[in-house]
Amino acid sequence: MIWELPVIALRNTVIMPGTTVNIDVGRAKSKRAIDEAQASDKRVILLTQRDQRTDDPLGEDLFKMGTLAVIKQVVRLPDSTLQVLIEGLERAEVTEYLPSPYLRVNAETKTRDAGDERVTQVLLPEARNAFEEYVKQNKNLRLESFQLENLRSLTDAGLYADQLTHHSTWSVEEKQAILEANGVSTRIELVLKNLNRDLERFNLDRQIAQRVKEQMDQNQREYYLREQMKAISKELGSGEEGPAEMDALRDRILKAGMPEKVQEKAMKELARLERTPGGSPEGTVIRNYIDWLLDVPWSKTDEEILDIKRTREFLDEDHYGLQDVKERILEFLAVRQLRAGKEDKNDRELRAPILCLVGPPGVGKTSLGKSIARSLNRNFVRMALGGVRDEAEIRGHRRTYIGSMPGRIIQAMKQATVINPVILLDEIDKMSADWRGDPASAMLEVLDPEQNNTFQDHYMEVQYDLSNVMFITTANSLSTIPRPLLDRMEVIQIPGYTLDEKVQIAKQYRLPRQLKAHGVEGKAEVTDGALTRISQEYTAEAGVRNLDREISKLARKAARELLETPWEGVKVIDAPQVPDYLGVPRFRRDEMEREPQVGAAQGMAWTAVGGALLIVEALATPGTGKVSLTGSLGDVMKESAQAAVAYLRAHATKYGADPEFYKKLDIHLHFPDGATPKDGPSAGITIATAVASAVTGRPVRMDVSMTGEISLRGKVLRIGGVKEKLLAAHQAGIRTVIVPKENEPNLVDIPESIRKELKIIPVATVSEVLDLLLLERPKDAPPIIPPQPSADQPSAGA
Numbered sequence: 001m002i003w004e005l006p007v008i009a010l011r012n013t014v015i016m017p018g019t020t021v022n023i024d025v026g027r028a029k030s031k032r033a034i035d036e037a038q039a040s041d042k043r044v045i046l047l048t049q050r051d052q053r054t055d056d057p058l059g060e061d062l063f064k065m066g067t068l069a070v071i072k073q074v075v076r077l078p079d080s081t082l083q084v085l086i087e088g089l090e091r092a093e094v095t096e097y098l099p100s101p102y103l104r105v106n107a108e109t110k111t112r113d114a115g116d117e118r119v120t121q122v123l124l125p126e127a128r129n130a131f132e133e134y135v136k137q138n139k140n141l142r143l144e145s146f147q148l149e150n151l152r153s154l155t156d157a158g159l160y161a162d163q164l165t166h167h168s169t170w171s172v173e174e175k176q177a178i179l180e181a182n183g184v185s186t187r188i189e190l191v192l193k194n195l196n197r198d199l200e201r202f203n204l205d206r207q208i209a210q211r212v213k214e215q216m217d218q219n220q221r222e223y224y225l226r227e228q229m230k231a232i233s234k235e236l237g238s239g240e241e242g243p244a245e246m247d248a249l250r251d252r253i254l255k256a257g258m259p260e261k262v263q264e265k266a267m268k269e270l271a272r273l274e275r276t277p278g279g280s281p282e283g284t285v286i287r288n289y290i291d292w293l294l295d296v297p298w299s300k301t302d303e304e305i306l307d308i309k310r311t312r313e314f315l316d317e318d319h320y321g322l323q324d325v326k327e328r329i330l331e332f333l334a335v336r337q338l339r340a341g342k343e344d345k346n347d348r349e350l351r352a353p354i355l356c357l358v359g360p361p362g363v364g365k366t367s368l369g370k371s372i373a374r375s376l377n378r379n380f381v382r383m384a385l386g387g388v389r390d391e392a393e394i395r396g397h398r399r400t401y402i403g404s405m406p407g408r409i410i411q412a413m414k415q416a417t418v419i420n421p422v423i424l425l426d427e428i429d430k431m432s433a434d435w436r437g438d439p440a441s442a443m444l445e446v447l448d449p450e451q452n453n454t455f456q457d458h459y460m461e462v463q464y465d466l467s468n469v470m471f472i473t474t475a476n477s478l479s480t481i482p483r484p485l486l487d488r489m490e491v492i493q494i495p496g497y498t499l500d501e502k503v504q505i506a507k508q509y510r511l512p513r514q515l516k517a518h519g520v521e522g523k524a525e526v527t528d529g530a531l532t533r534i535s536q537e538y539t540a541e542a543g544v545r546n547l548d549r550e551i552s553k554l555a556r557k558a559a560r561e562l563l564e565t566p567w568e569g570v571k572v573i574d575a576p577q578v579p580d581y582l583g584v585p586r587f588r589r590d591e592m593e594r595e596p597q598v599g600a601a602q603g604m605a606w607t608a609v610g611g612a613l614l615i616v617e618a619l620a621t622p623g624t625g626k627v628s629l630t631g632s633l634g635d636v637m638k639e640s641a642q643a644a645v646a647y648l649r650a651h652a653t654k655y656g657a658d659p660e661f662y663k664k665l666d667i668h669l670h671f672p673d674g675a676t677p678k679d680g681p682s683a684g685i686t687i688a689t690a691v692a693s694a695v696t697g698r699p700v701r702m703d704v705s706m707t708g709e710i711s712l713r714g715k716v717l718r719i720g721g722v723k724e725k726l727l728a729a730h731q732a733g734i735r736t737v738i739v740p741k742e743n744e745p746n747l748v749d750i751p752e753s754i755r756k757e758l759k760i761i762p763v764a765t766v767s768e769v770l771d772l773l774l775l776e777r778p779k780d781a782p783p784i785i786p787p788q789p790s791a792d793q794p795s796a797g798a
Contacts, residue, residue, distance in 0.1 A: 003068065003092065005045040007103035008084075009057045014175035015046045016065045016162040018090045025082040027056070032102040032182065034074060034082055040073040041395055045092050045107050048176055059097040060107075065180040091179065118545040120157045125190045128152075130195035131164055137202040140169050140455045145468030146263035160186040161191045168323055170194055223277040224568040244273055248705065249290060255298030262462045266293050285399060290630040291404060292460065296413050301420045301468070305377040306337040314375035319364050325357065325492050329372060354447045356428070356473045356486075358495030362543020368425055372472065373422035380414045381423045386430035391437030394446070396459035406459040409466070420468040428485075429475035440482045447471055447488045496542025498523060498727050500751070502535045503528055510548045512612055518555035520562060522570070526554070529575035536731075537585035538578075557581040596699035597776055603686030604737070605678070605731055606706040611728030612685060613705060620692035620784055623666025631671030634679025641669055644688035644710050647766060653716070655770060657695045657784075664785050667691060682719035685738070685769045686708030697781050699776045705729045706738035706769060714766040718742035730754050738763055738772065 008023070008030045010509070015021060025031055029199055037044045047066040049057050069733050092107040135141060135148065147167065155162040165178045165187075174194060180188045218652040241698065253266045269290050308330050309311075357365040366382065373380035388408075396407035405411075412423050425447075431439045445451045452466040473489060474480060495503065500506040500660045507528065517522045534554070539546040554573070558581065593602070593615070605614040627645055648655070649662045660663065669687060671678055685708040693700045709717040718740045727750070729737050739747075741762040747755065763769055 001109050002095070003043065003045075003109065004098065005043055005092075005105060006036045007062070008033055008046050008185075009046050009062055009103065010046055010048045011052050012172060014048050014165075014172055014179055015069065015086060015088050016175070016179060016488050017067055017090050018162050018167045019070070019127055019166045020085065020087045021166075023084050023086055024077075025084055026080075029056070029102040031082055034071065034084060035070055036102070036104075038074065044071065044086075045094070045105060046088070047094070048172060051235060052172070053661065057103075057581075059094075062103075063176055063180075065096045065176070066092055067179070069464075070510070081782070086394060087574055093328045112617065120146070120185045120188055120468065123192055123343070123605040124157050126190055126703070127160070127164070127192045130199065131191060133199055134168075134195050136171060136762055137199065141167070143167060150645075157188055159418050161187040161425070164191055170209075171402045171612030199451075210588065210679060217471065246270065249361045251485055252294050253290075256294055258293070259298065259463075262293065262298070265462055266290060277508070280393055288741065289459075291400060292410070292414075293462075295456075296410060296460075296464070297419050300418050302378045302418045302516050303580045304420065305375075306333060308333050308337060311372075311375035314371050315368075316372040318367060320508060321497065321501045322364065324492060325368060326501060328490075328492055331378075334646065339485065354449070354471045354473065354489045356475060356489035356491045358475045358478055360475060360496050362541055362545030363494050363496060364543070365494060366424060368471045369422060369424035369474070372470075376470075378470065379416045379418050379421040381407055381416045382426055383412050383423060385439075386427035386438050388430075389432045389434045389436065389440045391439050392458065394439050394442035398458045399461075404459055406457050407442075409455065410457045410460060410464065413464070413466075413469075419465065420470070422470045422472060422524055425435075425473040427475065428473040429477055429480045440485050443485055444488065447473070447485065452482060467704070472566075473767060496724065497544060498723075498751070499535060499731055500545055500646075502547060506531045506535070506547055506551060510551050514548070514551045514555045517565050518552070518559045520555055520558050523562060523567075524555070524558045525570050525572045526551075527572060527574045528697065530573050530578050533575040533578050533585075534582065537587055538582055542586050552754070554578075554581045565705060578706055593702040596701055597693075598699050599684045599690060599694035600702070601693065601700050601773070602687040602702050602705040603683050604681070604705050604725035604726050605683070611721065611724035613728060613732050614686065614691040615676075616683060616686045616692035617670045617672065619668045619670070620694040621659070621668070622785065626665070626666045627661045627671075628668045629670075630664070630668070631674045632677045634670060635676065636681055637671075638678050640681045640684045640710065641687050643712055644684055646690055646712060647688060647714055649692055652695070654767075655692050655696055655774065656698065657692070661695045661785065663694060667694065681709040682707045682718075682721075684708060685716055685766060688766055689769060689773055692770055693785060696774070697784050698777045699777065703734065704738060704773060705732075705734045706773075708740040708763070708769075708786055710740070710766055715741075716740045716763050716765060716769065722746040726750055726758060726760070727754065730758055735759060738759065740764075745747070 009027070010023070013023070015023075016343060025034055045066045045742060046069050047062040049061055050063060051057075051061060056062050067088040068090050069086045069088045071084060072087055075083040077083055081190065085122055091110040093656050094105045094107050096106045098104045098106065131151070133144060151160070151163055151167070161178065161184065168175075178187050178190050181190055203303060205403060212396060249270055250267075252642050253263060253270065256263075256266075269286055272285060273286045273290065276286060308649070311333055312326070313329060315322075315329065319326075322649060352734075359365055359554045370380055377518050392407065394407045394409060396410060397404035397760075406414075413419070416423070425443075428443070431443075434439065445455055446466060449467065450683065452469075454463045455466045456463050478486060478491065511526055511531070513523070515524060515526075531551075534550050535547055538550045541547070558571070558573070562571075573581065593600075599620070601618075603614040603615050603616055605612050627641070629641055632640075633716055645662070645667065648657070652659050652661055669691070671683075685706050688701055689706070692698070707722075709719055720737060723746070726737055726739075735757060736759045738761045741764040750758075761772065762774075
């Protein structure tokens with residue numbers, strides 16, 4: 001018989017026909033199926049999941065064979081879970097899944113097949129006997145006396161097999177196999193096979209347990225004899241190594257400077273170790289724990305040097321630029337120096353700030369941490385957090401686990417050997433969470449000055465004071481750092497280096513080191529022009545890591561050339577010779593277009609490797625008002641383009657455009673370099689200028705670049721990355737730039753030498769931008785919108 005039934009997907013259980021059970025229903029689809037069944041004939045089909053971890057199973061995730069059941073009772077629990085009393089009726093196989101917001105199927109019920117009656121008569125008594133033995137030996141089986149009596153009274157072989165399967169502790173797959181088996185004799189045979197297998201396993205477990213008990217008795221006997229030998233040895237006066245070792249550990253504990261509670265814990269563990277038999281695994285665990293308590297510093301400190309002049313010298317010696325970062329570090333140390341000897345133990349923020357250095361790769365975040373530690377005369381420990389996805393990596397594993405050990409924080413303290421090191425938590429934005437926990441959550445206590453004086457590692461099981469540690473974290477992006485963790489840190493942004501800064505870093509730091517490392521120091525010289533070309537045409541980065549690699553490559557080539565064709569004196573490598581050493585340039589320099597253009601505008605963009613010019617192209621063609629956007633754009637930039645077009649629709653007449661251009665023209669906006677993703681609102685005025693030029697035919701000045709967000713009211717709003725954008729425009733030969741008036745305070749970040757060569761025009765409205773950039777339309781230019789044929793003049797297609 002074919003039934004149309006709602007489906008309840010079961011996890012970790014198989015319901016057999018002839019059984020009545022309670023099931024908890026919490027998934028929305030299953031609740032809907034219960035409601036639908038109660039509204040009709042209360043019949044459902046129970047299907048078990050193939051993968052028990054699936055939260056929202058589909059048809060292919062469920063076994064095809066299930067049990068047709070009827071709902072007896074439904075109770076809604078306080079947490080909205082439904083507790084449903086179900087009675088299994090008969091086997092049913094799914095023939096097809098029906099369209100429905102919940103799982104609904106057509107299912108065919110299976111007629112009861114008696115199978116081979118002679119086989120059944122033989123196997124049923126054997127199954128009864130095996131089950132009686134199974135009940136005696138299976139400690140996990142929970143059967144009430146009345147349930148056992150009901151099973152013994154069953155005479156129907158098929159019902160007996162189903163009931164026995166229901167009460168057994170077999171796996172889901174094994175029970176499903178019995179549910180799917182054809183014929184009563186086949187099911188009884190499978191049941192008997194599983195019972196015999198379990199009985200063999202129970203016998204084997206009992207034998208193993210007996211052997212283990214005998215072995216334990218032997219170990220106890222050996223322990224008793226060893227103790228007797230120790231006592232005899234002591235009476236004879238020959239001494240023993242064990243007590244001497246315990247006394248040495250006790251002396252180390254008393255001299256370690258531990259807090260009182262930690263010392264009590266260590267003494268208790270030492271007493272346990274003394275009572276533990278030698279060679280015992282438990283003894284090894286206790287000894288390792290005591291060693292960790294002794295290896296971690298509790299009171300030893302570095303003699304800190306608080307001298308901001310010394311720190312400034314170290315920072316300037318190791319790093320070029322980075323003035324904002326250096327100033328913040330010096331401010332903190334100035335406060336420490338003035339408050340020396342007056343610190344309040346509760347004033348955690350001043351004692352141990354958490355600095356977060358954020359910037360692109362290669363700008364010197366990690367080396368800054370080393371310089372700070374060196375200037376303060378503190379030990380330095382770097383802890384890499386990239387790829388950490390287990391909370392136990394930070395807090396450690398409990399001692400109940402085999403091979404457990406403390407987390408990385410305690411390990412770092414052991415490595416530091418003092419309680420006041422500088423610990424650099426590198427790449428904190430690269431941590432991630434999975435089923436083992438969230439390491440970022442474990443870092444909340446570590447990086448909170450109000451809490452880290454009582455940090456507790458799962459392995460150590462005692463409070464450890466981290467308040468004297470100076471934590472410095474580094475990250476490439478703030479977007480992946482959880483907000484509660486970010487709130488505990490003081491963020492210092494490290495921008496990418498300008499071209500001039502890269503050249504100076506290469507000249508003062510990287511180039512001398514590479515020439516010396518490759519044996520051509522004093523024999524080869526690289527000019528500033530060559531370094532500039534390497535930075536522009538062979539690297540595309542905000543830092544100097546790849547620049548250092550290219551200089552290393554040039555030094556290797558020069559070393560080989562020196563050996564193959566020796567030169568006299570010092571060889572000077574200038575910009576034209578760079579391709580001879582490094583090959584074909586891999587990147588092109590941004591250069592401005594000089595002639596005015598119709599439907600194009602010169603913008604500026606910020607990228608992870610610095611600023612860049614961004615040309616926006618607009619093309620207006622006869623159409624119906626469709627706006628197309630191409631060039632790998634993000635949602636924010638698309639919305640910015642829509643705002644620009646909407647503004648021009650409202651002010652078309654003011655700039656000489658047809659008031660109904662949005663009905664008669666299709667506008668295509670394109671952002672070249674289509675393989676590079678682009679997003680952000682700062683191209684708003686550039687888009688507006690390009691579109692205005694395209695719909696009016698008025699050329700745009702290309703010797704001026706611009707940046708700024710546009711609003712529907714025509715206001716120019718502030719943007720980010722002003723320094724990088726203006727440096728990119730200057731490098732490309734542009735001498736006039738337009739920036740939002742709200743960004744005028746950011747102009748102080750521009751180097752004075754570059755600011756003098758730029759004419760910077762702050763604007764507050766789009767009208768100011770278009771008045772500056774749109775030139776007069778040539779008189780001989782064709783119309784943007786072709787004239788429409790009059791009513792009495794037939795069109796070309798008539």
